[in-house]
Amino acid sequence: MKVFVGVDGGGTKTEAIAVDGTGKKIGEVNSGPTNPNATPYWKESLRSISQQLALPEKTNVRIFAGISGAGTSETREELIEAFRELFSAEIEVEPDPLNILYGGLYGSAGIVQICGTGSITYGVNEKGDYGRIGGWGYLLGDRGSGYEIGRRGLLASIESEEGLGFPTVITEYIYNKFRGKDCREILQKIYSSTAPKELVSPLSKIVIRAAEEGDKVALNILYEEALMVCSYIFRLEKELFAFKKQPVILAGGVLSTSNPFQLMVKNELDRKGISTFLPEHTPVEGALIGAVRKENGIIKKNVLAAIGGRIWGPQLED
């Protein structure tokens, strides 16, 4: 019997689920990081998944692995080869945003907008063409990301302290967080930490809180970032779908909870007739859907039932 395996691989951990053709779950395992840019031990993490799943020899397997860092064809080839040494299977490796797309849209065409620590706009059309915008990381400032929102909040509070900008409650909240009374002092704390960028992204929560309280500086930061995110979505819609409206899945820590930033993005998309959804499934379940989808291009309800969640999407069959 055919076995489907979904893999969600990241820079700190990797998850995998396996189901058989009737939808029965036959394994659910965890392992270390599999992003080849994040660790030299990614092959060991893959081996651990193979050992834990312990699929019987000669099993007919289909794997879909959405893995962070699989952005270039070179890296994808390397990952596919490593999978081949461990599984006798049909293998597809793609960047991890596709897991979320499949977890939200069950294999139908659409766009996913992720705003977590970083951000990326990812889409796939009915022909299976992929496209993406953003995901450039903290150095270049991923628009709408927690990092960028936090960075701009910190900058606004320093500028206001130095008489360059409008007063904002962000300043006070940052003082409280870092137990400091001067932004220069706080900046020094951030730069002298071993991972300054990891201190910046959580500041997005402060900006969101300030915006919830009506702080104009915070609202302006969120609004500008929301507009940029939406402009990326419109751009991808044009590129992949020739302007035909597509559902957009919202994901990531900053965008998947109800807050002013999410509302701004939703409103702006709504104004253009674009509907938004939160994904019903976890990323690893999305990867599994990715694997099942490849079989005849359709997803069977009994398979989906095994992984739970509301069933939605035009391509479902009994």
Add this chain to the structure above:
Amino acid sequence: MKVFVGVDGGGTKTEAIAVDGTGKKIGEVNSGPTNPNATPYWKESLRSISQQLALPEKTNVRIFAGISGAGTSETREELIEAFRELFSAEIEVEPDPLNILYGGLYGSAGIVQICGTGSITYGVNEKGDYGRIGGWGYLLGDRGSGYEIGRRGLLASIESEEGLGFPTVITEYIYNKFRGKDCREILQKIYSSTAPKELVSPLSKIVIRAAEEGDKVALNILYEEALMVCSYIFRLEKELFAFKKQPVILAGGVLSTSNPFQLMVKNELDRKGISTFLPEHTPVEGALIGAVRKENGIIKKNVLAAIGGRIWGPQLED
């Protein structure tokens, strides 16, 4: 006899010069980093300076030390205390931009604009009040810095590659520099390096070269950064000098050479009646001027003659 010591302390090295009251040079030494944020061994570097200078006991010494990282009063106190353990002297410690200010203006009031890897606007008025804007480092994006110009060049080339911006020759120059044919691939190279930020700042040279060839995207980046830098200068002029026009010293790798960015800054300042100069002296010579200046508040020509350079400035006396 009184001895004057100037110290220019940075994150990688420190220089010191000592002259006597007649202007005779009695020592010129080098040592390791003295920026307390950059190294735990900064006290060792100071000790090495004291040992190399080997001033006779009971010498009456005045020290001016401009040290990077001395941005908070806490750090300055720590540095002063460390100097006190090594020298029986009158000691002044300030952030290192003051060395350049003194090296350019001989102790008279004014503003220094530094655009190197980072950027900062620093000024001192006739009452001796200091002020500064910027110098927030790469995370917050120092306007007009090599880092920020390079970062924006990289971003522009990626956006243009992904259909979001105007075409620019920057893209081709970045391909050549990193031997890549795709910005995603190049980004991966930058992020996987041990010091990604050190790869970004040198890209400013590419942006400047593109601007010299008339590239509109590059010209626009430089113009926006130049305007921001000038707005900081105007702001400091208002704060420290109540809008009275002051000479501005231009310094740092990006701003001290003849290029379109320097021209834009000069033109914008010139339009507002502000004259610009390049410093005649090195930073460590500027620190020495800082030490000498404190004596009676004036600088004697014979002392300046010892450190060379054109003599300029309203406070000079024979």
